[in-house]
Amino acid sequence: MVSQILLVMIAAIAVTIFAERRNIQAPLLLALVGLAASFIPGLPRLELEPEIILTVVLPPLLFSAATEFSFISFIRRLPSIINLGVILVLVTTFVVGAVSASIIPGMTLAVATVLAAVVSPPDAVTAVAVGRKLGLPSRMMTVLKGESLINDAAALTLFAFATATVTGRHLFIDNGFLYFIYAVVVGIVIGMVIGAIIHRTRLRMTNASLVTVLSVLVPFAAYLVAEEVGASGVLAVVAAGFSLGHNSTETGYAARIQERQFWRTADALLEAFVFAYIGLQMKFVIEEATATGFSLIELLGLSLLVLVAVILVRIAWVFGTGFVSRWQTRRVRESIARMQAGEEPPPRLGRLGRRDGRFERRREVLRQGGYDVPEPFTWQENLVISWTGMRGVVTLAAAAGIPLTTLAGDAFPGREVIQFVAFAVTIGTLLVQGLTLPWLISVLGISDPAEDKYRASQHAVARDIADAAGRAAITAFRDGQTDARARAAAEQMLKRASVEDAAERQSHSEHDSMVLELGRAVLEARRTALVAARDERKLDDEVLREIMEEIDLQQAVLANWEPGRFSG
Structure with missing residues (x-):
């Protein structure tokens, strides 16, 4: 098993590298290559327990996305995010469940609801990657990323309730609405508590590697604790990620740099593995489904109808609510x-x-003009959002996690058919929507000139705030010096455009240690001022993250600069 996983990882990374070089969407190519590879004669099946996917693969992907996501932007677009991430999942489940029960022979409404819950949550990995590459407006990206963070929670909660209904098992809360509310509220609370504890702990740590190790444990701990008490592990992970991501500005620059690079690497590895794994399962899912008495043509026809229903529901809902x-x-x-x-x-x-x-x-x-009404999406933007319904890892894990038997010991009705349809819908949305999404975005020519102006103005605001904070720090240093040469060096720094440049130029002088120390103090003053501006809503959270990444790198350079190291 371990050797198979390693081989799949190596092959997936190789395919991803090829896709990047050829400007091809890596998730789609991975799924296609995996699908083709699954039909290689004699190839053993790589089958992971659904708990492994849900507890090992899903939490770090969600946590990484949440820590890099602007919580302020999330709140600003919360109505749209809830509309797609919760309400649309519920609507999709009920509509697709009714359609499935009417077209699939022998499938009851309860069993069809299980199928519908499995295929209801979109996976925004492909959509976000394409949108980022083609420059979709940030407000659209915010909604797509926000939807992907919470729709899994809604779908998995519905899935748990639907499977319990079919199998005859009892959840500790039998009322579906109360169960959903409990899962949401308790999951969020657990995530926030864990995030607060970890944040206070890492503030007392100086070893960046240990801080990164601690952050790696957070998504798994949050998910497992929440699931243990019957709450939403997905929302616990997202809440913990939001908490730690928003407060990461209080940690050391070295920890931020290391965590940032670790999670980007982990994302690339996990996403590559997931989409390759989806493709590799198809042959075996076909064999199991056809063994139940359905022909492959019948299964493909039924899957096509469910796929059409899934796509049409999203389009109708997005345009109707728009x-x-x-x-x-x-x-x-x-x-x-x-x-x-x-x-x-x-x-x-x-x-x-x-x-x-x-x-x-x-x-x-x-x-006083202190109320902002978010601009509604245009019909072109709604069309793109309605077409970003590709399914992925959660659909895969839920389909594999359908119980084998009911409480009475009977086989779970229609389990193999549900798995086939779920895998077919996943592959179908990746191919139909994923392949055409770049073309659709290009044809519609979606752009937001006002956003470019806004970001430019925000960067100007950030630059003014940072410059003012830096000059204040240098002035305070100068006024506190009694040495005339130190005061002169500080005065010279005030005249330079860049504190870091001044540190580098003067690192060979007799005052190089003083200059470096002052440079570090100035960067810290800039960071503090920018974070305060963010908290006062004067500076956009996403702009702050971009600038913080630059400041972190500058702090790393100055922290490792040795005075006189390159002097002759």
Whole structure:
């Protein structure tokens, strides 16, 4: 088993490298190569327990994405994310379940609901990779990444409830709605608590390697603890990732650099393995499904109908809710305009304002321009979002995790057919949507000129804040010196454009140690000022992450610079 996994990993990395060099989507090529390889005569089946995929593969992928994701951006687009990541998963489950029960012979609605829960959550790995390469607006990327972080939780909770219904097993909460609420709330709380504990612990650590090791343990610990108490392990991992990612600015630069590189490497390895593994399973899934009495043509036909239902539900939901969103946005902006103009509020709001004064305070905020209504997506953007429904690792793991038997000891009804349809839908969405997504984005020419201006203005704000903080640090150092030469060196630094450049130029002088120490202090002052601006909502979280990466590298250079090392 270990040797098989290693061989698959080596082959997957080789295919990924080839795909990158040829500008091909690596996930799609990996799935196709794996699919072709599965039909090699005599090739043994590489079959992992579903618990391994759910506890070893999924948590680190979710954790890495959450730590690199802007929590502020997540909250800003939360309605859209919940709409796609939770509500659409529920709608897909019910609609596809009804369709499956009506077209698959002998399949009851309860069993069809299990199938629908398996295929309901999209995997945004391919969509995000394509969107990043083709320059999709960040607000679209935020929704796609946010959806992928929470839709797995909704789907796996539905899957657990549906399988329990079919097998006759009892969850500790029999009510589906209460079970869902419990799984969400407790999962988030566990993740936040674990994140807070780990953050306080790593602040007391100075060894960057040990800090990285500690972060590696977090996703597995959060997932297992949450699952042990019947909560959502997925949301626990995401909450822990958000907590640690948002607070990572308080840790040392060396730990941030090492963690960043580790998780990027881990992502590449795990994603390559997952998509290769999906393809490798297809031949064996076909053999098991055809052994139940269905012909391959029948199975492919049924899978095609389910695939069409999965795709159409997402398209209809995205465009339907998009229409409602634009209507609501228009109404809200009209109300804001009236309130800013001093007109009386609607009767309901008027009573609320007269009762507790909140309305008048809200009106004052509106008059000062302190309320931002997110721009609704255009029909072109909605079309791209509706086409990003590729399935992946969670569908694979859930299909493999269907129980073998019911509580009465009977075989789980339709298990092999469900697995075939799930794998076929996964491959189908990767091929149909994944292959055409770059073309669709290019044809629609989606761009957001306002976003480029916004990012440029944010970078300008960050530069001004950093420069002001740096000059303040140098001035404080200069004013605290009694040595005339040290004061002169600090004064010279104030005149230079770059503190790091000044440190390098003066590292051969008699004041090189002082210059390096001051350079490190200036970078720390910049970091502190930028983080404070982020917390005050003056600076975008994603822009801060970009600048923090540069500052971390600059701090690493100055920390390892030896005065006079290259002097002659």
